[in-house]
Amino acid sequence: MEMTATAALQVIEDVTGPEEVTGPDLEAAERAAREFLQALGVVVDSEGTRDTPGRMARGYAELLSARPFRMTTFPNDEGYDELVLARDIPLRSVCQHHMLPFVGVAHVGYLPGARILGLSKLARVVEHYACRPQVQERLTKQVADHLAEQLQPRGVGVVVEAEHTCMSLRGVRATGSRTVTSTLLGTLRDDAASRQEFLALTGVQR
């Protein structure tokens, strides 16, 4: 997706249908970043820092811009009925309270029904919902709900483990603490053995 200097309507194509979002106004963001730094007493007048407000604007725009993707699915011709799990999908998002990054991994799995999903799409769904101001609980549930709605599998499981820099680098400074959230749907929620297998494979339950 091409980022434009002026606010523009962009279309993110995904299986939920075209979703209209306002694109970043990078010039306005750069002006605001310059004022923000000035207000904090940060001087940006050297060769090395002159472009810092622009870099901040582009950096945040990138963190908040989801890339378009398609939820490619295939018929489950072999009738595969065991767990499909993508473990340790790298994740970075921005907490909506402080606009500071949280970083970690997502484990995303499903029990196939009539169709199976292109494997990369498990990571793309995570990225799609991570590229916006978030709370970890909502991110976890949105990924699970999306898969449930679009794939109609027998079960969905999503576990997110992340370190919130707003909690580790500032404030309480609980360095190294990771927050774990999970959403289980369908058979992975209701059937104790399936649930246990999923949690064991993610490493959450040993």
Ligand SMILES: Nc1nc2c(ncn2[C@@H]2O[C@H](COP(=O)(O)OP(=O)(O)OP(=O)(O)O)[C@@H](O)[C@H]2O)c(=O)[nH]1
């Ligand atoms: N539930 C939840 N809370 C989050 C998440 N990310 C950040 N927070 C919390 O949001 C809360 C905001 O609380 P406030 O008391 O308004 O903010 P604050 O004064 O900066 O709080 P401290 O971080 O405790 O210094 C903090 O407790 C954060 O840890 C998240 O993904 N989920």
Ligand SMILES: [Zn+2]
């Ligand atoms: Zn925060």
